[in-house]
Amino acid sequence: MMTKHVSDINKARQKKRDKTGWTTKEIKEKARKELEEFKKVSKDEPDHLVSGDMGKIIRGEDDDD
Amino acid sequence: MLATHLDAENRYSIIRREALNITSEMLMAGSHPSIRLTEINVAALNASKEWASSKTRIKNWDWIGGYSAFRFRHPKRFEMALWETGRLIGLSMGRPTYQGTALRLDVVEASPLDLGERPPIFEAVLLGYGVYARLINAKQIRIMHPVNDKVKSYYEQYNYKYVSAGDYLFREIS
Numbered sequence: 417m418m419t420k421h422v423s424d425i426n427k428a429r430q431k432k433r434d435k436t437g438w439t440t441k442e443i444k445e446k447a448r449k450e451l452e453e454f455k456k457v458s459k460d461e462p463d464h465l466v467s468g469d470m471g472k473i474i475r476g477e478d479d480d481d
Numbered sequence: 482m483l484a485t486h487l488d489a490e491n492r493y494s495i496i497r498r499e500a501l502n503i504t505s506e507m508l509m510a511g512s513h514p515s516i517r518l519t520e521i522n523v524a525a526l527n528a529s530k531e532w533a534s535s536k537t538r539i540k541n542w543d544w545i546g547g548y549s550a551f552r553f554r555h556p557k558r559f560e561m562a563l564w565e566t567g568r569l570i571g572l573s574m575g576r577p578t579y580q581g582t583a584l585r586l587d588v589v590e591a592s593p594l595d596l597g598e599r600p601p602i603f604e605a606v607l608l609g610y611g612v613y614a615r616l617i618n619a620k621q622i623r624i625m626h627p628v629n630d631k632v633k634s635y636y637e638q639y640n641y642k643y644v645s646a647g648d649y650l651f652r653e654i655s
Contacts, residue, residue: 437618440503447507450611454604455512457638461591461601462631463537465571468588469626470542474550479625479647480579 489556497559500613504561507612508605516605517564521548521572525562528569535593539628542590544572551576551587559584559613563602568592571602575610575625583621583651584614607639614654623649 438446472479501518508516519525521544529544551558555576563571573589591602610622624641626648627633633643633650641650 438615443503443612443615444507446615447503447608447612448511451507451511451604451608454607454639457635458601458604460635460638461603462635463594464539464628465589465591465601465603465632465635466540466628467586467624467626467632467636468590468628470540470544470547470588473547473587474543476550476554480585 486556493557496616497613500559500609500616501561503612504605504609507608513600513605515565516570516600516602518605518609519562519564521552521560521562521574525564525569525572529572531569531596532590532593535596537595538593540590542588544590547588548574557617559610561606561609563605565599568597568599570599571606573606573609577617577619578623581617582619583623584610584617584619585649586610586622586624588625603635603639611654619654621651621653623647623651625649 469479497520501520505518508514508518526545526548532538532544533541548560551574552560558574558576560574561572562569569592571589571591573586575584575586575588577584586606589603589606592599607622614622624636627636627643627650636650637643639652641652643650
């Protein structure tokens with residue numbers, strides 16, 4: 417059946433991606449868009465940007481679910 | 482080290498470098514041409530020692546011990562060191578969940594500001610994780626253990642949702 421709508425194409429792309437992953441071209445396109453999106457937020461970055469639990473890593477404790 | 486572990490280390494090392502190359506290319510073309518990315522190498526670990534002299538640093542982390550343990554256990558890890566004009570401005574490391582469906586950002590630290598001005602780093606960090614997550618076909622990124630509410634709120638501005646049960650924030654890859 418011939419695809420008629422953009423949404424059909426997007427669904428087909430998503431299905432293909434679930435099976436085979438992203439192409440480099442797609443990854444770069446997404447990165448470009450994300451960079452634009454992130455630019456608006458980054459000005460609010462806290463002075464002390466820190467996350468994580470290094471103690472758990474050093475002790476070898478696992479918190480994966 | 483088991484042969485399978487070594488094989489995974491070699492295979493994922495190629496993917497890590499590809500992710501850093503793509504991210505660098507995007508940053509150069511975008512708003513951060515001055516930021517350079519590398520893996521967490523000897524130079525980065527040596528430079529991180531200077532952070533111990535900060536009077537404002539909120540976590541007194543040992544990156545040499547932490548990275549060494551993480552690298553040994555997680556050959557599929559993602560890692561990045563961020564540099565500006567030859568100065569280390571940030572470090573981060575994470576890994577896929579055991580199911581492989583999500584990529585965890587386990588640890589990130591920006592250089593303390595009392596040791597010198599630097600640009601914001603987190604957009605470059607997230608960009609790198611986004612690229613690596615797509616290269617390994619993960620469906621979600623998780624930022625583990627935000628250290629305080631200020632940092633957590635900042636991550637939420639990137640459309641990450643907090644899960645108190647696991648103390649992490651997540652965003653689907655689309």
